[in-house]
Amino acid sequence: MSLGTILLIVLILLLIGVVPAWPHSRGWGYGPSGLLGLVLVVVLVLFLMGRL
Numbered sequence: 001m002s003l004g005t006i007l008l009i010v011l012i013l014l015l016i017g018v019v020p021a022w023p024h025s026r027g028w029g030y031g032p033s034g035l036l037g038l039v040l041v042v043v044l045v046l047f048l049m050g051r052l
Contacts, residue, residue, distance in 0.1 A: 004047045011040045 018032040 004043075008040075008043060008047060011036065011043055015040055 015033060015036045018028065018036055
């Protein structure tokens with residue numbers, strides 16, 4: 001597995017972990033999941049362009 005694939009998998013798992021539906025992150029709002037979603041989109045675009 002390449003570093004980009006591992007990074008993509010870790011970011012997806014982090015995004016699932018900060019969803020506001022979980023009890024530990026209910027008070028956080030949508031900030032962390034929105035920020036991680038943005039990072040995930042950037043990494044995904046770089047991965048698809050072959051730069052990662």
